[in-house]
Amino acid sequence: MQLRSTFMGVLASFFWAPWSLGAAAEAQTSGGSKADGGLQKMDFGKTPEGMPVELYVLKNGRMTVKVMTYGATITELHVPDRRGTPGDVVLGFDNLEGYLGNNPYFGATIGRVANRIAGGKFTLEGKGYALALNQGPNSLHGGRKGFDKVLWKAEEISGPDGPAVKLTYLSRDGEEGYPGHLSASVTFTVKDDDELRIDDTATTDKATPVNLTNHSYFNLAGPASGTILDHELMLAADTYTPVDDTLIPTGEIASVRETPLDFTTPTRIGARIDQLKGDPGGYDHNFVLRGGEESPALAARLYDPKSGRVMEVFTTEPGVQFYSGNFLDGTLKGRGGVVYRKHQGLCLEAQHFPDSVHHANFPSIILRPSMTYTQTTIYRFSTR
Numbered sequence: 001m002q003l004r005s006t007f008m009g010v011l012a013s014f015f016w017a018p019w020s021l022g023a024a025a026e027a028q029t030s031g032g033s034k035a036d037g038g039l040q041k042m043d044f045g046k047t048p049e050g051m052p053v054e055l056y057v058l059k060n061g062r063m064t065v066k067v068m069t070y071g072a073t074i075t076e077l078h079v080p081d082r083r084g085t086p087g088d089v090v091l092g093f094d095n096l097e098g099y100l101g102n103n104p105y106f107g108a109t110i111g112r113v114a115n116r117i118a119g120g121k122f123t124l125e126g127k128g129y130a131l132a133l134n135q136g137p138n139s140l141h142g143g144r145k146g147f148d149k150v151l152w153k154a155e156e157i158s159g160p161d162g163p164a165v166k167l168t169y170l171s172r173d174g175e176e177g178y179p180g181h182l183s184a185s186v187t188f189t190v191k192d193d194d195e196l197r198i199d200d201t202a203t204t205d206k207a208t209p210v211n212l213t214n215h216s217y218f219n220l221a222g223p224a225s226g227t228i229l230d231h232e233l234m235l236a237a238d239t240y241t242p243v244d245d246t247l248i249p250t251g252e253i254a255s256v257r258e259t260p261l262d263f264t265t266p267t268r269i270g271a272r273i274d275q276l277k278g279d280p281g282g283y284d285h286n287f288v289l290r291g292g293e294e295s296p297a298l299a300a301r302l303y304d305p306k307s308g309r310v311m312e313v314f315t316t317e318p319g320v321q322f323y324s325g326n327f328l329d330g331t332l333k334g335r336g337g338v339v340y341r342k343h344q345g346l347c348l349e350a351q352h353f354p355d356s357v358h359h360a361n362f363p364s365i366i367l368r369p370s371m372t373y374t375q376t377t378i379y380r381f382s383t384r
């Protein structure tokens with residue numbers, strides 16, 4: 001990883017001639033040397049502790065992605081519709097205050113462990129660990145102050161693939177109850193073929209569970225356009241992991257056939273959503289992907305008939321959590337004053353399975369000092 005970023009840094013100086021990454025005011029007007037692309041850095045306010053937050057604007061071809069250092073968060077993602085008109089396709093807030101407040105993980109990087117750990121407890125190498133409980137009896141998305149609520153360090157590593165920013169964070173031994181110093185990185189690259197690539201890495205000095213993901217809420221018609229129920233979804237998954245009332249997997253790997261979870265052929269999301277039980281109701285399931293592992297494989301294809309936008313998700317991960325924004329309840333006002341109601345956005349979180357620490361039959365999420373954790377997920381956009 002170290003070698004790779006050094007190499008990219010050298011390449012950057014050849015292909016992406018000097019951008020000023022100095023003072024925010026200057027940077028507001030700086031751009032890339034390529035006519036249709038570039039990277040800008042801006043000021044995005046301060047954390048309650050007074051630490052400055054930076055916003056990086058990555059542009060390439062027809063795509064613009066904004067990423068901030070608080071939570072390694074995607075704040076905006078603009079791609080063209082079928083008429084060629086660009087528009088934002090993710091939910092978010094106007095300013096940092098929005099993200100610091102009541103925020104259901106909009107666009108954030110989730111860690112150290114995405115999704116739930118039952119009882120917030122696990123045993124590793126004979127030692128018991130107790131995590132912060134932040135959702136009923138369980139630990140969700142890394143605990144009270146997960147990776148979505150910390151400040152990451154940014155480094156511009158743009159190369160021939162396009163503008164890129166690498167965010168790094170050192171999670172201390174014992175943070176949120178997890179063992180070992182974990183050194184994590186998330187690199188966002190915007191390629192000129194309407195593709196956002198996210199590469200995650202992590203290393204540790206003690207065995208620890210790790211399961212990182214990005215928690216963007218997509219609405220391909222635009223966040224102000226209503227619900228995602230008319231989007232059509234295809235998932236490359238024949239099975240899923242059923243859960244109990246607190247959304248903890250039972251351990252079973254069940255077939256999606258003849259259930260409302262069968263998205264093996266493109267299906268309107270709203271078509272069968274009412275058949276799902278539970279409160280608040282909707283999709284919130286981990287789908288077991290057919291494969292990939294080494295190179296990113298197709299996990300999902302999402303299509304919005306209104307705008308014509310298509311988003312394909314490719315990943316090296318074994319699972320994808322399809323969450324249909326069930327807990328959005330109209331109490332949050334997002335960017336431009338838009339009220340976010342139930343099902344106004346959806347997440348396709350590429351990750352290992354929820355509560356993997358308690359299920360020996362799930363792919364392991366234990367990272368050891370001799371290993372490097374990597375995961376790559378690509379969001380590719382097109383139109384129909």
Ligand code: BGC
Nearest residue numbers: 104105247284321323327349
């Ligand atoms: C989970 C949901 C949770 C949501 C939080 C998703 O990843 O699967 O159960 O409510 O994140 O916004």
